[in-house]
Amino acid sequence: MPLNIQVLGADDTVTGSRSLLTYQGRSWLIDCGLFQGDKAKRERNWLPFSIQPSSLAGVLLTHAHLDHTGYLPRLCQQGFAGPIHATQGTVDLTQILLLDAAHLEEEAAAFANRTHYSNHSPAEPLFTAADAALANSRLVPHRRDQWIPLAEGLSFRLVRAGHIIGASMIQIAADLGDRGMRTLTFTGDLGNDRSHHLRPPEYIHGTDVLVLESTYGDRLQPREDGLVALAEVVRRTMARGGVLVIPAFAVGRAQELTYMLRLLEDQGKIPAVPVILDSPMATAAMEVCLRHPEDQVLQSAFTGSADPFRPRLFEVSQTVDESMLSCMRDGPMIVISASGMLNGGRILHHLKARLPDPRSTVVFCGYQAEGTKGRFLQDHSADLATLRIHHVEVPIAAEIVTLDHLSSHADYVDTLTWLSHMAQPPAQIVLNHGEPQAQRALAAHILQRFGVQAILACEAKHIVIQ
Numbered sequence: 371m372p373l374n375i376q377v378l379g380a381d382d383t384v385t386g387s388r389s390l391l392t393y394q395g396r397s398w399l400i401d402c403g404l405f406q407g408d409k410a411k412r413e414r415n416w417l418p419f420s421i422q423p424s425s426l427a428g429v430l431l432t433h434a435h436l437d438h439t440g441y442l443p444r445l446c447q448q449g450f451a452g453p454i455h456a457t458q459g460t461v462d463l464t465q466i467l468l469l470d471a472a473h474l475e476e477e478a479a480a481f482a483n484r485t486h487y488s489n490h491s492p493a494e495p496l497f498t499a500a501d502a503a504l505a506n507s508r509l510v511p512h513r514r515d516q517w518i519p520l521a522e523g524l525s526f527r528l529v530r531a532g533h534i535i536g537a538s539m540i541q542i543a544a545d546l547g548d549r550g551m552r553t554l555t556f557t558g559d560l561g562n563d564r565s566h567h568l569r570p571p572e573y574i575h576g577t578d579v580l581v582l583e584s585t586y587g588d589r590l591q592p593r594e595d596g597l598v599a600l601a602e603v604v605r606r607t608m609a610r611g612g613v614l615v616i617p618a619f620a621v622g623r624a625q626e627l628t629y630m631l632r633l634l635e636d637q638g639k640i641p642a643v644p645v646i647l648d649s650p651m652a653t654a655a656m657e658v659c660l661r662h663p664e665d666q667v668l669q670s671a672f673t674g675s676a677d678p679f680r681p682r683l684f685e686v687s688q689t690v691d692e693s694m695l696s697c698m699r700d701g702p703m704i705v706i707s708a709s710g711m712l713n714g715g716r717i718l719h720h721l722k723a724r725l726p727d728p729r730s731t732v733v734f735c736g737y738q739a740e741g742t743k744g745r746f747l748q749d750h751s752a753d754l755a756t757l758r759i760h761h762v763e764v765p766i767a768a769e770i771v772t773l774d775h776l777s778s779h780a781d782y783v784d785t786l787t788w789l790s791h792m793a794q795p796p797a798q799i800v801l802n803h804g805e806p807q808a809q810r811a812l813a814a815h816i817l818q819r820f821g822v823q824a825i826l827a828c829e830a831k832h833i834v835i836q
């Protein structure tokens with residue numbers, strides 16, 4: 371009874387998470403993500419899917435981020451009609467994210483057709499709002515930690531991963547007949563124990579096969595409290611009368627940030643200044659956070675408001691007009707907007723307004739993938755005079771800061787610590803969701819510590835379960 375995994379994405383990059391699990395001739399997709407970043411990566415979304423989508427028995431999701439879910443509408447458009455399994459938290463967030471992504475796709479195609487700024491005529495969206503609604507209708511919520519049958523001899527369960535609300539590892543139990551049972555674990559994005567509102571990843575007792583993310587496989591995040599680091603940069607910028615601009619992933623980082631800012635205000639560590647959340651999606655995700663206390667530790671950390679995600683002078687920009695007006699306001703104030711890697715969205719207008727101002731600060735607090743504008747600005751902040759935004763060279767005078775403290779990923783020490791809680795190391799480890807140097811570095815650490823030679827997704831695409 372053969373069981374195998376095929377790596378279809380997040381092979382040499384941190385986006386496009388898609389793994390195909392095949393058992394007794396039937397296949398399930400573990401995550402169904404969009405490729406994001408430079409043009410070459412984004413073009414992978416337009417390639418024909420590796421197998422006929424209608425032949426898939428189902429999809430299992432680790433969490434809602436688009437690099438793990440954003441291809442679902444396209445998959446449904448191409449004939450996939452099976453169930454999409456996830457936690458309730460992931461279902462709630464995915465519904466918001468897919469519709470938003472579809473609207474952006476449709477707007478981009480309409481813009482390209484108006485301006486003839488496309489090689490394709492007419493330009494088409496990768497998927498539409500109708501495709502996203504179809505994908506949303508296939509989402510099936512499950513409770514964590516319960517084994518759920520997928521097929522005879524095959525079941526799965528969801529285990530908390532501590533990365534965002536709803537995020538889970540997926541464990542698969544497969545009956546291989548005479549060879550006995552095997553367990554496989556897909557970590558998806560693995561969190562750490564430094565979030566101020568999320569519970570940390572659950573330890574697992576063991577697994578025969580582990581498909582492990584490696585985003586920070588070659589990096590360490592600071593162990594200093596992120597609250598202290600954030601308070602310092604807020605105080606410094608507010609003292610200058612500047613604007614603190616934070617590009618943040620609308621789902622995950624944005625909520626962690628508003629939560630931390632409120633906490634710092636209550637502790638008297640920062641002044642209460644206007645905090646503008648300029649992302650309707652982040653605002654919607656805030657409501658989802660309040661509905662999922664099971665993933666959070668709010669009660670112990672929080673010191674006293676009905677809504678711990680609202681700083682005292684909290685404002686939300688819903689409309690484009692409100693967003694544009696906030697770009698013209700004087701500081702001191704804090705603006706949180708998306709996209710988190712500066713791929714597009716309202717954050718670009720804020721950067722155009724604030725980058726030329728030496729009183730202002732731009733704070734990166736999430737992973738910036740290779741090929742993104744965010745990575746470019748982060749890597750070249752010391753020697754870059756201008757940044758090209760919307761075909762305009764924008765002078766850079768603002769302070770540029772990276773706070774790796776606020777990452778929602780495990781770094782390599784977190785990952786090794788998490789692995790060390792297993793009764794024995796997995797027999798097979800596959801590293802995905804990392805740039806090649808990160809995969810190689812994490813493989814070296816794992817070999818040294820546990821004596822297991824990991825398989826790298828950037829090198830091997832087809833893994834047969836022993």
Ligand SMILES: [Zn+2]
Binds near residue numbers: 433435533559
């Ligand atoms: Zn993620």
